[in-house]
Amino acid sequence: MKIDFRVTNPIATSIPLDYKIYKQQQEQQKQNEQQQTISVPVTTTSEPIKKRTNRSEEQFRQIFMKTGVVSQASGSAYIEIENTKVICSVHGPRASPKTELFESAKFSCELKFASFARPGERIDYMESAKEKDLSINLRQSIIGAIRLEKYPKTVIDVYVMVLNDDGGVLVAAITAASMALADAGVEMYDMVSACSSICIRNQSISNGSNGSGSGNGSSGAAPKVQSSILLDPTLQEEESKDSLGCVVVAKMPSLNEITQIIQTGELSYNNTIDGIDLCIDGCDKIYSIMKQNLISSLEKQVSKKLE
Amino acid sequence: MEAFQKVHPLEFYKKFLERSVRPDGRGLDCFRKINISTGSIMTTDGSSFVKIGNTSVIAGVKAEVALTPTQSDNSISSNNNNNNNKMFVNVEMGPICSNIFSSSKPSEKAMSLCSQLNSLVNRLEINDKELYFDDQGKYSWYLYIDLYCLDYNGNLMDACVLAIMSALKNVKLPKGIVVESSASEAPQLFKDTEQPMRSLNIGTYLIPQTFVLLNDYLLTDPSLEEEKLSSGTISITFNDRFEICTLLYTGITSISEKILEQCLEKTKKRSTEIINLIDNCCTTINNSNNNNNI
Amino acid sequence: MNDKRRACLFIQPCKGQTERDREKDVNDRQLENSSANAPLILDVVAFGLSIVGLCFVEFSRLFFIPTTIKEMSSTTTTTTTNIKRDDTRLSNQIRPIESEQALLNKADGSAKFSQGKSSVLAAVYGPIDVKTARKEKISKSVVDVSFTPATGNTTYFDKEREMLVRNAVESIILTLLHPRTQINVIVQVYSNDGSIISCAINACCLALLDAGIELNCLISSITLSFTHDNQIYLDPTQKEENNSKGLAVYAINSKSEIVMTKTTGIIGESLYFQGLNIAKQSCEKVSAYTRLAVRNRIMGDQTQPSTTTTNTNNTLVEESKDKEMKDSS
Numbered sequence: 001m002k003i004d005f006r007v008t009n010p011i012a013t014s015i016p017l018d019y020k021i022y023k024q025q026q027e028q029q030k031q032n033e034q035q036q037t038i039s040v041p042v043t044t045t046s047e048p049i050k051k052r053t054n055r056s057e058e059q060f061r062q063i064f065m066k067t068g069v070v071s072q073a074s075g076s077a078y079i080e081i082e083n084t085k086v087i088c089s090v091h092g093p094r095a096s097p098k099t100e101l102f103e104s105a106k107f108s109c110e111l112k113f114a115s116f117a118r119p120g121e122r123i124d125y126m127e128s129a130k131e132k133d134l135s136i137n138l139r140q141s142i143i144g145a146i147r148l149e150k151y152p153k154t155v156i157d158v159y160v161m162v163l164n165d166d167g168g169v170l171v172a173a174i175t176a177a178s179m180a181l182a183d184a185g186v187e188m189y190d191m192v193s194a195c196s197s198i199c200i201r202n203q204s205i206s207n208g209s210n211g212s213g214s215g216n217g218s219s220g221a222a223p224k225v226q227s228s229i230l231l232d233p234t235l236q237e238e239e240s241k242d243s244l245g246c247v248v249v250a251k252m253p254s255l256n257e258i259t260q261i262i263q264t265g266e267l268s269y270n271n272t273i274d275g276i277d278l279c280i281d282g283c284d285k286i287y288s289i290m291k292q293n294l295i296s297s298l299e300k301q302v303s304k305k306l307e
Numbered sequence: 308m309e310a311f312q313k314v315h316p317l318e319f320y321k322k323f324l325e326r327s328v329r330p331d332g333r334g335l336d337c338f339r340k341i342n343i344s345t346g347s348i349m350t351t352d353g354s355s356f357v358k359i360g361n362t363s364v365i366a367g368v369k370a371e372v373a374l375t376p377t378q379s380d381n382s383i384s385s386n387n388n389n390n391n392n393k394m395f396v397n398v399e400m401g402p403i404c405s406n407i408f409s410s411s412k413p414s415e416k417a418m419s420l421c422s423q424l425n426s427l428v429n430r431l432e433i434n435d436k437e438l439y440f441d442d443q444g445k446y447s448w449y450l451y452i453d454l455y456c457l458d459y460n461g462n463l464m465d466a467c468v469l470a471i472m473s474a475l476k477n478v479k480l481p482k483g484i485v486v487e488s489s490a491s492e493a494p495q496l497f498k499d500t501e502q503p504m505r506s507l508n509i510g511t512y513l514i515p516q517t518f519v520l521l522n523d524y525l526l527t528d529p530s531l532e533e534e535k536l537s538s539g540t541i542s543i544t545f546n547d548r549f550e551i552c553t554l555l556y557t558g559i560t561s562i563s564e565k566i567l568e569q570c571l572e573k574t575k576k577r578s579t580e581i582i583n584l585i586d587n588c589c590t591t592i593n594n595s596n597n598n599n600n601i
Numbered sequence: 602m603n604d605k606r607r608a609c610l611f612i613q614p615c616k617g618q619t620e621r622d623r624e625k626d627v628n629d630r631q632l633e634n635s636s637a638n639a640p641l642i643l644d645v646v647a648f649g650l651s652i653v654g655l656c657f658v659e660f661s662r663l664f665f666i667p668t669t670i671k672e673m674s675s676t677t678t679t680t681t682t683n684i685k686r687d688d689t690r691l692s693n694q695i696r697p698i699e700s701e702q703a704l705l706n707k708a709d710g711s712a713k714f715s716q717g718k719s720s721v722l723a724a725v726y727g728p729i730d731v732k733t734a735r736k737e738k739i740s741k742s743v744v745d746v747s748f749t750p751a752t753g754n755t756t757y758f759d760k761e762r763e764m765l766v767r768n769a770v771e772s773i774i775l776t777l778l779h780p781r782t783q784i785n786v787i788v789q790v791y792s793n794d795g796s797i798i799s800c801a802i803n804a805c806c807l808a809l810l811d812a813g814i815e816l817n818c819l820i821s822s823i824t825l826s827f828t829h830d831n832q833i834y835l836d837p838t839q840k841e842e843n844n845s846k847g848l849a850v851y852a853i854n855s856k857s858e859i860v861m862t863k864t865t866g867i868i869g870e871s872l873y874f875q876g877l878n879i880a881k882q883s884c885e886k887v888s889a890y891t892r893l894a895v896r897n898r899i900m901g902d903q904t905q906p907s908t909t910t911t912n913t914n915n916t917l918v919e920e921s922k923d924k925e926m927k928d929s930s
Binding site: 020070091116161164166 | 501
């Protein structure tokens, strides 16, 4: 039995569903009864994705970054990709609690979601499999960039907190972590920037196959599905049933080296290559924003000291 | 000078306090600047972000529905409330806010703070009717208030109380619809997103204030360093009728009655300012852009 | 047993207490419960003390509080102006206090303290080495309190209690005398019927005395509950706590200074300070009880070699009882 020290409600509660969707479903059911097909369970994400109106398919959302937000950490960064909000703090290089000797620094990453970070049900305080997965991915993307051999017998800890998830959490986390590491003054070969893209089935086809569509790509029995690639997807786009797969690329732009490519879902070869190309391009753009931000924050620090 | 501060922090502070000023330039009675913004987290039913100096706390409220328990149900806790809690506060002080915390299990500090805030949230005088899901009150909303400390630089109690207050003021509840299906099945609950949302009526304000005793000096709104060096902490929360909701003194030295009275007086003086602060944050944010919350 | 104990001036560890002695205690206690008048109770107690060095004192207060529930009805007829509570106590009456020291063999000091149906066992281990190097303090010893509830897991409420007890206890221990060490205080609740924090602090004080840890003064604690019609109840039961408008816990040392105070619920400011005065008075009495308990324990040890001195022992108890009555008046 897990011991939970947190406040819990003895009464089981639930989040009410949207009445609008219920009404739609009721109508659909009536139609279905006439046609005698199985009803689709109601979920909030069952809506087909709307076409992007305020930005093009290869356009980023607005990004806001700031370093030095946590006074108690050696380095910290806050990043906002429209509604995705992530804060990151770096502790270290600090002495390790264990006295064992090792030649390079130990590097650990931990990513946590705030319990209210996602729409729908609250997220458990305990570390979930998803958080663990993201933590490992985050670590893998950044570890290559840090000069760990410069800090023997020390520990560098990166803690990331997702305050609001609206797609691209890993992207935001990687970017925030490398900004925070730079803010902490940890020696790195290069900063890592990340970008994600998504491949979605095209609207006209998806509408037709609405009844039978049951998730990623299973209806892609026809080998040539008309699809398009979107840069920087939102949560709605990520979790929509029209999405075929997702590509996340982490890259060290000035060295021109890729630290990690994560591809999920069923994508054709061409789609994957296109997605990666788009991401690499995006990484460079994010990198320039990161660089700009660090320089301006440094200028601020210097001018503060001069006062 | 920095070395002196590191090696003899208490002596360092004494030198300042003798001249009734603190190392960060504040007077003994001065508090840090408070910033409150609300509604920045879209996935919540109400959220707020509070910054006192460097200490920052983010609060998010999630509303869920359940059958209203009948009065005969066992009381949930011994915390002399009116039996049925409808609001649950959790405080997370993870490693993100300071390197003294680990991520494995909540620290003692977080847990005792959590316990205090849970009893405090029942002092807000929110009528049961405010939380009714349907009109008759057969179902009611349960509010889960989660507080995440993002930067810990002392005086978390005040920040948390303000965050709870402003987050609850920001809460918007949709109208509920209960659809009775068949007799055997439980009725289905829906929220009506087309109708306007309502906000909560909160009966009173909570006015928090924390002090520390350091070398027999009374310091208002302590920073983390001051808290670490202090010999005692006094936390006071008043409601707007100036009744004591929390009065907590803990420390390794004793405290005189006079100082307690002094603290209560000082907290009272600050009440209008805090009430204005909470009111303002709720009105201004409604028409401004919600981005850039830090 | 060890140096710490010998260094202590007024307490000796409970040696050689066998199973049979313990059985005797139990028998004695049963006897007390059945006995009707107070002097007899004290006689029996003194007798028991002389044999096993166990302290069990029935603490009479301003108002006489009987041990058995049966008797209570008879005494309450003497009540005057005060409002009667559910359990027929007066608003300024505390429940009967019982205590027992050195009931654990392995611990350096231990005590059981009960106020009515609330009963707490406290054990003290230390000063010992600090287990986690991070906690170690160079100039003083670390006081670590763990609070275990009677049933269920430790919740966040218990963690808060733990913090309150630790703060109260730390303030009376002369921590500077044992640098780079740790003093462990373990609080185990037997049964919780209100005022549990106060009960725990009182138990800790007795246990620390039993362990022979240097203290700068005694500490005693009392809980007050404030009802909706502005009555102040001393030492509330669980039911009274639940029905109250506000609760206040005070821990006051024997110099009559506030060491810890905590309120929950809504309490008017003037009412709080009114409560503080009441708390100060009653804490004095609890401290007086603690002194009496420790004194009786030593006497028990002194008289251990021969049982013929029971007579003198009796008078001593009577004297101490008189003194204590003076204290309370």
